[in-house]
Amino acid sequence: MSGDFFDALETRSTTERELDLFGRLPALIAHAQANAPGWAKQLQGVDAKTIVNRSALQTLPVLRKGQLKDLQSAAPPFGGLATRPVGQAPRLFMSPGPIFEPQPGHDDPWRVARALFAAGMRPGHVLQNCFGYHLTPGAWMVDEGARKLGCAVIPAGIGQTEQQLDVIRALKPDAYVGTPSFLRILIEKARELNIDISNLKNALCAAEALPPSLRQWFKEQGLERVLQWYGTAELGCVAYESEAQEGMIVDEHCLIEVVRPGTGDPVAVGEVGELVVTCFNNDYPMIRFGTGDLTAILAGPSPCGRTNVRIKGWMGRADQTTKIRGMFVHPEQVATIVKRHPEVRKARLVVSGEMANDSLTLHCEAVSSIDQDEPQAAALNARLVETIRDVTKLRGQVSLVAVNSLPNDGKVIDDQRKYD
């Protein structure tokens, strides 16, 4: 820790960072291929030593979160994706799904110390950790990060509100870590019981949205800093807010990409897509892991001085698989349709009407030459209808739209049917 930054990595140049991460990537891939049968299969035929830059990385398949359950059922408990035997992990977890995860066997295995530091926590501070420690790994990510940073943790869990206020009164924690909603409950109960909790200066939230109005309310209640971090059970911390509060800064040991849902193809800076993460973790490596979460890359650096790329934070779920007339339709299928027609740059499948009486329209942004040529457009339209049928076994309509006219929300399938 040095001054305003957790370490010097946070302020290095983009070139330095990319050289460092891509310098380490071939060894990570080779290690995963050699020690984790699941990765050997996923990355079959990949020559690790050639994956030395972004374009090489983009040739690797994306492993999507939605695939984990099946992989784990076929090769319990971790789908062959962990490099060490089950009994050699410090701890083992079960997340909703159920999906199982091992704790990697090194200090601060989920890299949360950096996020705690950015949220104002320092060695010797006392943190009330209000994530639940049972079965799922969230609380442990914070706990291990605090061990690394040198903070004392009160393992409080969620609930037992009055007892937690007793703890706050007696142990005077400097910071809260947990969900925004439980922080709100604690503050409201403290006011009701007239308990002074003004020692709580910092809060670091995760696991659910923190609306700006709620953040403002926390500040009005006396909290100096209320920041967020983003992570998943498989990856740990991927990005975190700094005091600049302009997006989330990517962790120094993650390589992120934002891709068109259902594909491995990066979208442009600013465009909403699925967050795909490669994470330098030898025990439970993740190489192009598709989180299923939507986000967008923010252009330019953070005003706080950290130089890593920033993302907008969680913008919804990318897994838009839906069922139409008894058939599943996946974002991957929409991507397949688009790829068969070079004239189409981007598409969005809109499902409307009611269940059992629904209609299907593929809205396509076509290159501008098509846009202005009616016969060509009609021919493309007809070819697309055919491809929809080939790929999805469903009859659908096509609507060609102007370039950049589709909403920037990461949606590839927009199911507008009412279910109530």
Added chain:
Amino acid sequence: MSGDFFDALETRSTTERELDLFGRLPALIAHAQANAPGWAKQLQGVDAKTIVNRSALQTLPVLRKGQLKDLQSAAPPFGGLATRPVGQAPRLFMSPGPIFEPQPGHDDPWRVARALFAAGMRPGHVLQNCFGYHLTPGAWMVDEGARKLGCAVIPAGIGQTEQQLDVIRALKPDAYVGTPSFLRILIEKARELNIDISNLKNALCAAEALPPSLRQWFKEQGLERVLQWYGTAELGCVAYESEAQEGMIVDEHCLIEVVRPGTGDPVAVGEVGELVVTCFNNDYPMIRFGTGDLTAILAGPSPCGRTNVRIKGWMGRADQTTKIRGMFVHPEQVATIVKRHPEVRKARLVVSGEMANDSLTLHCEAVSSIDQDEPQAAALNARLVETIRDVTKLRGQVSLVAVNSLPNDGKVIDDQRKYD
């Protein structure tokens, strides 16, 4: 770890052990006096370097668990008994009372690895830890012990029974750690749902009584070993069972005494009294800590080959303070009465009748010369009645009884009144 024992300490000679522990004791006491104002006060005037054997240890005051709450209120949060600042502890806890405890800042701070080993757990085993991790330290004691031993822990907590069975099915833990009653719930639910949990071979229980009939039932359900350990939130593990299942073997870093409740005076081997523990822990030292729990020392060594002294396990609570005609009567007061009359070796205050119409009789084992001399006995009786009045402000009767005729149950005050 070497063969059947966690380390060579377990099989050293009694002399070697006492020389080791008493060799380290002066430094522990000096450290506590120098760095913890609460201990400086408690051990005022004690010359640490002279506390080199059991008789010197017995001159120190007992700090009773019942005193902690007041000490902590006067000097929050730890009553001045911790040697490091609050923010430098890895974790902070709140136990019922509330009483607060810091986690000592070293590996396996509560010395549970030894108990896990004795219960059959080995590096690479997977443990399902069914103590609750929130606020209280019990689960953490096991968790840190497993880290030291090299076992993987599933931090499961208590409750969520069906989800815990999903975890058992998927992660196949070798061992259960938790309360006997929750183990019973898990087994019964597994049978009801026809889930195979036969991978669970070992169980290590604590925190409540394990009746022999329940231990037998666990074995009938397929568990190979169901053992227990004993500890407190302040001390961590004090004693543990081995496969011999003859009492609990004292931990290698604790010095134990069993004293007459309310005093610091050791009782004879086999006699029930209050467990007093001195524990080599630099961050939260405990020097003659009166647990308030009753136990007795078992004569002779354990057949398993471990040479340390054994205790019988938990035999009830020593704190027998009661209220008689509006006045509190404490075990310490009974001890004071006894000390004023050298002819009396042991006494038991029996309270009988009904509330508001109760009678008070001090049963005294007097030396045998008195026993056989009626005038001397009558004179002693009269002097005792007077002392009872002086010490308790209450009128009571005295009954002189034969030596060794009082029950061996650690009771100094026996309140036989009915409260319903």
